[in-house]
Amino acid sequence: xxxxxxxxxxxxxxxxxxxTTHTPIWLMRQAGRYLPEYRATRERAGSFMGLATxxxxxxxxxxxxxxRYPLDAAILFSDILTVPDAxxxxxxxxxxxxxxxxxxxxxxxxxxxxVVPDMARLRYVFDAIASIRRALAGRVPLIGFxxxxxxxxxxxxxxxxxxxxxxxKTLMYARPDLMHRLLAVNADALAQYLNAQIDAGAQAVMxxxxxxxxxxxxxxxxxxxxxxxxxxxxxxxTTADGAAVPRIVFTKGGGQWLEQMRGLDCDVIGLxxxxxxxxxxxxxxxxxxxxxxxxxxxxxxxxxEVIRAEARRVLEAFGPWRSGHIFNLGxxxxxxxxxxxxxxxxxxxxxxxxxxxxxxxx
Amino acid sequence: xxxxxxxxxxxxxxxxxxxTTHTPIWLMRQAGRYLPEYRATRERAGSFMGLATxxxxxxxxxxxxxxRYPLDAAILFSDILTVPDAxxxxxxxxxxxxxxxxxxxxxxxxxxxxVVPDMARLRYVFDAIASIRRALAGRVPLIGFxxxxxxxxxxxxxxxxxxxxxxxKTLMYARPDLMHRLLAVNADALAQYLNAQIDAGAQAVMxxxxxxxxxxxxxxxxxxxxxxxxxxxxxxxTTADGAAVPRIVFTKGGGQWLEQMRGLDCDVIGLxxxxxxxxxxxxxxxxxxxxxxxxxxxxxxxxxEVIRAEARRVLEAFGPWRSGHIFNLGxxxxxxxxxxxxxxxxxxxxxxxxxxxxxxxx
Numbered sequence: 001x002x003x004x005x006x007x008x009x010x011x012x013x014x015x016x017x018x019x020t021t022h023t024p025i026w027l028m029r030q031a032g033r034y035l036p037e038y039r040a041t042r043e044r045a046g047s048f049m050g051l052a053t054x055x056x057x058x059x060x061x062x063x064x065x066x067x068r069y070p071l072d073a074a075i076l077f078s079d080i081l082t083v084p085d086a087x088x089x090x091x092x093x094x095x096x097x098x099x100x101x102x103x104x105x106x107x108x109x110x111x112x113x114x115v116v117p118d119m120a121r122l123r124y125v126f127d128a129i130a131s132i133r134r135a136l137a138g139r140v141p142l143i144g145f146x147x148x149x150x151x152x153x154x155x156x157x158x159x160x161x162x163x164x165x166x167x168x169k170t171l172m173y174a175r176p177d178l179m180h181r182l183l184a185v186n187a188d189a190l191a192q193y194l195n196a197q198i199d200a201g202a203q204a205v206m207x208x209x210x211x212x213x214x215x216x217x218x219x220x221x222x223x224x225x226x227x228x229x230x231x232x233x234x235x236x237x238t239t240a241d242g243a244a245v246p247r248i249v250f251t252k253g254g255g256q257w258l259e260q261m262r263g264l265d266c267d268v269i270g271l272x273x274x275x276x277x278x279x280x281x282x283x284x285x286x287x288x289x290x291x292x293x294x295x296x297x298x299x300x301x302x303x304x305e306v307i308r309a310e311a312r313r314v315l316e317a318f319g320p321w322r323s324g325h326i327f328n329l330g331x332x333x334x335x336x337x338x339x340x341x342x343x344x345x346x347x348x349x350x351x352x353x354x355x356x357x358x359x360x361x362x
Numbered sequence: 363x364x365x366x367x368x369x370x371x372x373x374x375x376x377x378x379x380x381x382t383t384h385t386p387i388w389l390m391r392q393a394g395r396y397l398p399e400y401r402a403t404r405e406r407a408g409s410f411m412g413l414a415t416x417x418x419x420x421x422x423x424x425x426x427x428x429x430r431y432p433l434d435a436a437i438l439f440s441d442i443l444t445v446p447d448a449x450x451x452x453x454x455x456x457x458x459x460x461x462x463x464x465x466x467x468x469x470x471x472x473x474x475x476x477v478v479p480d481m482a483r484l485r486y487v488f489d490a491i492a493s494i495r496r497a498l499a500g501r502v503p504l505i506g507f508x509x510x511x512x513x514x515x516x517x518x519x520x521x522x523x524x525x526x527x528x529x530x531k532t533l534m535y536a537r538p539d540l541m542h543r544l545l546a547v548n549a550d551a552l553a554q555y556l557n558a559q560i561d562a563g564a565q566a567v568m569x570x571x572x573x574x575x576x577x578x579x580x581x582x583x584x585x586x587x588x589x590x591x592x593x594x595x596x597x598x599x600t601t602a603d604g605a606a607v608p609r610i611v612f613t614k615g616g617g618q619w620l621e622q623m624r625g626l627d628c629d630v631i632g633l634x635x636x637x638x639x640x641x642x643x644x645x646x647x648x649x650x651x652x653x654x655x656x657x658x659x660x661x662x663x664x665x666x667e668v669i670r671a672e673a674r675r676v677l678e679a680f681g682p683w684r685s686g687h688i689f690n691l692g693x694x695x696x697x698x699x700x701x702x703x704x705x706x707x708x709x710x711x712x713x714x715x716x717x718x719x720x721x722x723x724x
Contacts, residue, residue, distance in 0.1 A: 032446035069391065100602050120410065129381050164660070164696060166658065166660060166663060166696065166698060168660075169658070169663065170663040172665065173661055173663065173664035173668050173672070174663070174664040174665055175667060185364060213636065215636070215639055215658075216635035216658040216692075217635065217636055217638045218638070218675070220636070221656070253615070253636070255618050256618040256636060256637060259559060268561070269536075273578035273579065274575065274577070274578065274582070274615070275579055275618060276579045279579075290660060296481055296531070296577075296578040296581070298526070298527065298528060298531035298532065299531075299535055301531065301532040301535065301536070302481070302532065302535035302536040303536055313580070321434065330578075334526060334528065336528060351691065
């Protein structure tokens, strides 16, 4: 399979710390409910999983935000819970209630039964990646992703979302041996999953540690960070044609653990809005890490001039450097975001970062 | 009114950085739903507000955990939302859904109408404090409390709890002038409220900044920290009989802002479980602040030996010092906590901290 040359490699260059003429931007959950065209496709698909498991639909919604905005990367439309679903936990999405597993993993017997699933069960994901790459035709790179072993464990044990993580933390504190077993299976499955995404055409990969931040100091390092590191250690470094595949790790609420995260074998650290990018740069000095983030998604509810001012604030906080920053939100875009507001954000990031560039020597 | 001498002043001494023979412990939400005797009183009261506004009931439930466990402090049974209720927002608690305001504050007109309420409307709180002091008869000190100006604003604008803070953040980003007006009224009301609690007999006061941690870096300092500081600046420093009244500030998720919080005019900083107490001590070195926290409440779901080990871990993280630590959870105790587990926690904190004491010179 031969694919066209990449026309806009700004995102990949920024991930790898190479100089760029502007700061690239993409948005977590950029293909999503805030877009009327997404809601229309979702309607046709019938359900979230109907959308995610259908190659044509997944391709269509992945490209929708790129038709509207000059974003610098595409991200596979999928969900982090495809992997436990392939393990046999029976994933479904209740309207307005989020994900549910028919068979949560709550005891020793259930954990002992868990195995790395046959990747053939996730073929719809890899097929979608190949299809999206063809549809993108080299416009921008495509990001693949997975959840972190700990974040998946939260859903697998709780059986869905949670506001107190009672079941999963009870298991962790009462039976750390079982939790380690569960996390090891998850890590091995996720490494295979991301490698298969890279084989299928993903040009960068991201690990979403959405719930690492609910852990206590000490527990985070043991039960989240260590298993994210295990995934990273097993990842392919390059695509079949030899291009480097940048690895991004995002821990929501992880700003205070940056000194521990600097040792991660990844290229980019994603940050939420609670930490100043300049301070993060200082904490990671010498670690050869790019930063991704970190606008509060709620800024997008404000009028355009406020959005532009806040975008400039984030760019200035990172500083006038020629590389190392990928602009993003600090969390997924809200379904209530006015789509026209996103255009102002993307425009301002491109405009202002170009203006900032000449201020320093190369 | 003359009250008996305090028999156990360990909590107050630890707040003020004075040496103690053991590390004092109390638990956020220690009078609450995990106790069957609380649920029985709540049943008799008919509703949460029926409980909170009745002096006898409020006294009864405040003392319930002290009958079970040798805790080192009592905390007034009440709710942070009594103040906006007194402002006329119409507070109610829906079963299983949390607080609701009948009249949320969403626009300029509503904000312009807000004023510091007549403290006579909160007399039930001050009467409860006087009654609890009599019932305590000097066993342990009584803590009064309020929410932070920002945290109250979240509920006042959202009209209840929220998982994205969309309304309040939209107001903050779009109309910061209105948000500042709202926060100023809140701060002035809360200072009067805490001073009236001190007059009524509160021997320490605590500001719960439960939602400071959802703010972006920069916004936290401007919209939360600055107004907590405004409350602190107006507080009485001593009771009518000249005893110092320690001031505690707890920002959930505030661990990464400790360097900014060190300037707060308070005696104690409360911490959640995401930061190591030893690291917090280092960050606050020279600031004359005691620390309160910071066990993950989920530890209480684990078996007794795990609870005891985790309690020791928190004590050891703080270090073998004779003062400056008040043991607590990093958040309110869960309603699902087995009450007998709490006994193990309190016992271990007392036992182990006594053992740690002789290890250092005074």
